[in-house]
Amino acid sequence: ALSMLASDTPVGVDGRVEVTADAFGAIPRTWVLCTQDRIMTPALQRRLIGELDQISTLRTTVAELTSSHSPFLSRPAELADVIAAVC
Numbered sequence: 001a002l003s004m005l006a007s008d009t010p011v012g013v014d015g016r017v018e019v020t021a022d023a024f025g026a027i028p029r030t031w032v033l034c035t036q037d038r039i040m041t042p043a044l045q046r047r048l049i050g051e052l053d054q055i056s057t058l059r060t061t062v063a064e065l066t067s068s069h070s071p072f073l074s075r076p077a078e079l080a081d082v083i084a085a086v087c
Contacts, residue, residue: 025056
């Protein structure tokens with residue numbers, strides 16, 4: 001599984017994405033906060049959630065998992081439960 005991991009963005013992308021209430025803010029969303037993530041720390045995840053909620057008409061639902069950055073590998077059953085509950 002590790003050999004198949006790849007970035008969602010091309011190398012060199014600066015990571016800035018413009019999010020607006022019209023384009024994104026009205027879409028219900030759930031953030032799976034991985035509490036043991038060392039790539040995107042929980043503090044950074046919470047900051048990003050707060051920034052999304054500032055421009056959004058809907059608040060982000062947060063589901064915390066005791067997981068590393070890749071819960072689909074380390075906690076697949078728990079992640080599936082979160083996804084099923086949201087759907």
